[in-house]
Amino acid sequence: MSLPRLRNDQLSGLMLLALALFVGWQNRAYPLGSVQEPGAGYTPLLIAVFLGVIGLLIALKGASSEPLSEMQWPEAKRAAMILVACAVATYALEHLGYRITVMSLLVFFLGVMEHKKPLAVASVAIGFSLLSFYFIGTLLRVPLPRGPLGW
Amino acid sequence: MLTDGDTLIMLARLAAAVCLVLTPLSALSQESFPNRPISVVVPFPPGGMADLSARPLSVSMEQVLKQPVVVVNKAGASGAVGIQNVANSKPDGYTIMVSLVSFSTIPEVDEMFGRKPAYSRDQFTPIALLAADPPVLAVGAGTPWKSVKELVEDAKKRPGEIVYSHSGLYGPSHLPMEMFLHAAGVRMRQVPAVGGGPAMTLVLGGNAAMWSSPPAMALQHVQSQKIRVLASWGAKRHAAFPDAPTLKELGYDVEFYVWSGVFAPKGVAEPTVTILRDAVRKAVAFPEFKTSMAKVQTPVMYLDGPEFKQFLEKDARMLSTAIKRIGRIEDKK
Amino acid sequence: MADTFQNLLLGFQVALQWNVLGYAFAGCVIGTLVGMMPGLGPLAGISLLLPATFGLNPIIAMVLLGGVYYGAMYGGSTTSILMRIPGEAASVMTCVDGYAMTQNGRAGAALAIAAIGSFVAGTFGVIGLMLLAPTLAALALRFGPPEYTALLMMGFFILAYMSGGSMPKTLAMAAFGLLLGMIGIDAMTGYTRFSFGVIELGDGVGIVPVAVGLFGISEILMTAAAGEGPKVRIPKFRELMPSAREFKDSVGPIARGSLLGFLIGIIPGSAHVISSFVSYGLERRLSKHPERFGKGAIEGVAGPESANNSAATGAFVPMMALGIPTGPVTAVMIAAVMVHGISPGPTMIQNQPELFWGFVASMYVGNVVLLILNLPLVGLFVNLLRIPYAYLYPGILCFCILGCYSVSNSVVDVWIMLIMGGVGYALRKFGYDLAPVALGLVLAPMLELSLRQSLAMSAGDYTIFLQRPIALTMLCLGVLLLLLGLKPLLSKKKDWRSKVGLDEVPD
Structure with missing residues (x-):
């Protein structure tokens, strides 16, 4: 079947099957043991087989599901942007410190994505990052990451 | 007009002057250690033995060093996460760690499984030993043995039938048990639990016959007569269990x-290490520290850096032999 | 009985002193705030406050921590209902129908019923603790690995009831969750499974980052990216309280949830997390209109919320009566008391009655305080929905990152949360239900461990399950539940075909 005619259940079923195969492959490093004494690899293999069978079932039944090309993904681009921004922030968290990271992230969301006025953006970004740091970091004494300058 | 030679001499003088000024400054900055808060990383969740030793210590150290000393819990993978974190941290003396005996066992186990070790012991400078508690052999109230002798005889009669529990593979309740079993020449089945509480629950409920328990945990159950303590793994009898012989007394060459x-x-620079060692030595002598440790039933046993290092090496050798002898569990089939 | 009453009076005398009351109140407030943070739940709350209690006297320490614990349980349902972000693992099921109710404009009712249900369940649990602690503890001790396995199998079979969607997809998600649960160090053999060299995965992927990511982050990705705010009706003031109908519908679930949760909670171990899942499945099975679940059925909020509160209280029974830490939360509570030189256990109840009874009494007090605190706050919380979504979702995202990070001071948890957020988004797009993933993730490690422990105890003999009466009974019950659950599937087979538009297969 060519890609445009792929149905979404067929795709997701096949992806689950692929996941099951991947797990089964990774699992080869762990000893299986026996039914009386299951080893480290026993249960994952069982589950992977189960998942693979179900995935196949879904894919086969999927001939009657919605065609892939008709799936609605209007928000996917923005969703990806949000996710990537969070990922960058997570990476920066322990390199730039909590306050700077959160401030930048909020500036990105409010300023770049939501196009709010600079004053609103600045006050929310600065206020949120400092207040949350104070409550969680100082009052509750959770060691939030600090940047290279200790800030 | 300045010649090259003149410039050179001027530069040399400048350099000398700078060095002269900076050297006392750098010595000053070392003498002024610590000039900001020190974090004590505990690689276990709050409430465990390492945590309960580290907190009174940091309180006392704060009084000695006149700087905040903060305990930071970084738990994960039986301590490996926190230890690795400290191994890779900046060696400026502001990050130190309180760790348990698992410090010596984790790299060995990693090696045995062919994994890249999370850290290695030589990534650390030992500062001081705080406490060293031998575990005790706790058997359930429903079991028939009144002494280790009876236990060993019974185990010889039915090898592989008696079940013991422990708090984690290659951990501080698995290793001593295996060492004892090897010295006694008997075989028993093991049921792993995750943590001391569950391991004790197994024994209390009769699902396992015994385990190698921290004395503090055993004490309250002995008082309510749910378990009996038959022996301890120390060199001397445990203060809380004066009737329990040490395994050494009974003829088994086992200590844990x-x-x-x-x-x-x-x-970390030598002078800083010395300051830290001094601080710990003084902190350990504080009466508040001793009382706090007594409250959680952990006797203080202090060893300074170099002696601690020797203790560590001897201990590590013993642990390594035991681990290798146990091997990988499924390899025994 | 008179004895207990007298002891209780003693306890109240302790608990109602001004300073103790003050600390209980403070604990409840802090707990509620902490619980509302995505990811931070009771465990995180009491771990954070543990150091602060070292300087206080033991009764106050326990009361403070108890208040935080309870408060966090109450607070966790708030974000679940309002924003579909689980405050902690036990609130995952509340997200499903709770948020649907918010979308229908019944947010106030959901919050109120959650608070009331939690109160009833918590009080029930405290009464149970008070009257039955030593007896129950002795019973709980008989729960060994075989019984635990049977119990978890029952929980596993509940999967059959959990979702109204297609059974294969539900099972696939459960399997996915089970696989996630396999990551980490295998306690029985020492192998580190599927950690790909990341040492922080040694303890497995936590339920907290997964739940927050799968439910919360995916929700934000779907609505925030769509550009408009969530389609949520903001209730008017009159609509804040549950209607008479909703009250009536909640009575059964609250009662069942309280009992069920308490029974599951007293079992030593971390099984109490599954109480809310089991309650949801039970309510759906017992309901005359199961198709309402997932679309805003109040039973889907009342049951799980009650169950998880009484399970939380039940978890104190083995801790108090036996003095053993049965899970991370009780371990912290025990540590909090041990630093003062007291060892919880049967001797404590005898030798320091004011500690035990004071704690029990303060739990009553705490429940009342939290009800009083939360009911009026319903109006305030609902107004949170009025904040323009453009400002709300960045704030929520930052809170999620902050909360997840704070649980273990680990960036890896935040990564897990984000990855699961993306995965959850994709899964929802493809029409998969997410709740079974959470159940699978929680169940898998516990079920596998207790099964292999049972086999280790019996040297590989499977008949150990038949030889132990409690285990056998539960297994039979579980199989029964499974068959009952599969029955609709088999009998509706004809409908299924016509629903999907296929021609009926000619006989």
């Missing part, structure tokens, strides 16, 4: 301690 100690990452 669940110890907690202070470490700094390797590479």
Whole structure:
């Protein structure tokens, strides 16, 4: 079947099957043991087989599901942007410190994505990052990451 | 007009002057250690033995060093996460760690499984030993043995039938048990639990016959007569269980301690290490520290850096032999 | 009985002193705030406050921590209902129908019923603790690995009831969750499974980052990216309280949830997390209109919320009566008391009655305080929905990152949360239900461990399950539940075909 005619259940079923195969492959490093004494690899293999069978079932039944090309993904681009921004922030968290990271992230969301006025953006970004740091970091004494300058 | 030679001499003088000024400054900055808060990383969740040793220590150290000393819990993978974190941290003396005996066992186990070790012991400078508590052999109230002798005889009669529990593979309740079994020449089945509480629950409920328990945990159940203590793994009898002989007394050459100690990452400057060692030595002598430790039933046993290092090496050798002898569990089939 | 009453009076005398009351109140407030943070739940709350209690006297320490614990349980349902972000693992099921109710404009009712249900369940649990602690503890001790396995199998079979969607997809998600649960160090053999060299995965992927990511982050990705705010009706003031109908519908679930949760909670171990899942499945099975679940059925909020509160209280029974830490939360509570030189256990109840009874009494007090605190706050919380979504979702995202990070001071948890957020988004797009993933993730490690422990105890003999009466009974019950659950599937087979538009297969 060519890609445009792929149905979404067929795709997701096949992806689950692929996941099951991947797990089964990774699992080869762990000893299986026996039914009386299951080893480290026993249960994952069982589950992977189960998942693979179900995935196949879904894919086969999927001939009657919605065609892939008709799936609605209007928000996917923005969703990806949000996710990537969070990922960058997570990476920066322990390199730039909590306050700077959160401030930048909020500036990105409010300023770049939501196009709010600079004053609103600045006050929310600065206020949120400092207040949350104070409550969680100082009052509750959770060691939030600090940047290279200790800030 | 300046010649090259003149410039050179001027530069040399400038350099000398700078050095002269900076040297006392750098010595000053070392003498002024610590000039900001020190974090004591505990690689276990709050409430465990390492945590309960580290907190009174940091309170007392704060009084000695006149700087905040903060305990930071970084738990994960039986301590490996926190220890690795400290191993890779900046060796400026502001990050130190309180760790348990598992510090010595984790790299060995990693090696045995062919994994890249999370850290290695030589990434650390030992500062001091804080406490070293030998575990005790706790058997359930429903079991028939009144002494280790009876236990060993019974075990010889039915090898592989008696079940013992422990708090985690290659951990501080698995290793001492296996060492004892090897010395006694008997075989028993093991049921792993995750943590001391569940391991004790197994024995209390009769699902396992015995385990190698921290004395503090055993004490309250002995008082309510749910378990009996038959022996201890120390060199001397445990203060809380004067009637329980040591395994050494009974003729088994076995000793084990669940110890907690202070470490700094390797590479911390000598003067800083000395300051830290001094601080710990003074802190340990504080009456508040002793009372806090007594409250959680952990006797203080202090060893300074170099002695601690020797203790560590001897301990590590013993643990390594035991681990290798146990091997990988499924390899025994 | 008179004895207990007298002891209780003693306890109240302790608990109602001004300073103790003050600390209980403070604990409840802090707990509620902490619980509302995505990811931070009771465990995180009491771990954070543990150091602060070292300087206080033991009764106050326990009361403070108890208040935080309870408060966090109450607070966790708030974000679940309002924003579909689970405050902690036990609130995952509340997200499903709770948020649907918010979308229908019944947010106030959901919050109120959650608070009331939690109160009833918590009080029930405290009464149970008070009257039955030593007896129950002795019973709980008989729960060994075989019984635990049977119990978890029952929980596993509940999967059959959990979702109204297609059974294969539900099972696939459960399997996915089970696989996630396999990551980490295998306690029986020492192998580190599927950690790909990341040492922080040694303890497995936590339920907290997964739940927050799968439910919360995916929700934000779907609505925030769509550009408009969530389609949520903001209730008017009159609509804040549950209607008479909703009250009536909640009575059964609250009662069942309280009992069920308490029974599951007293079992030593971390099984109490599954109480809310089991309650949801039970309510759906017992309901005359199961198709309402997932679309805003109040039973889907009342049951799980009650169950998880009484399970939380039940978890104190083995801790108090036996003095053993049965899970991370009780371990912290025990540590909090041990630093003062007291060992919880049967001797404590005898030798320091004011500690035990004071704690029990303060739990009553705490429940009342939290009800009083939360009911009026319903109006305030609902107004949170009025904040323009453009400002709300960045704030929520930052809170999620902050909360997840704070649980273990680990960036890896935040990564897990984000990855699961993306995965959850994709899964929802493809029409998969997410709740079974959470159940699978929680169940898998516990079920596998207790099964292999049972086999280790019996040297590989499977008949151990038949030889132990409690285990056998539960297994039979579980199989029964499974068959009952599959029955609709088999009998509706004809409908299924016509629903999907296929021609009926000619006989």
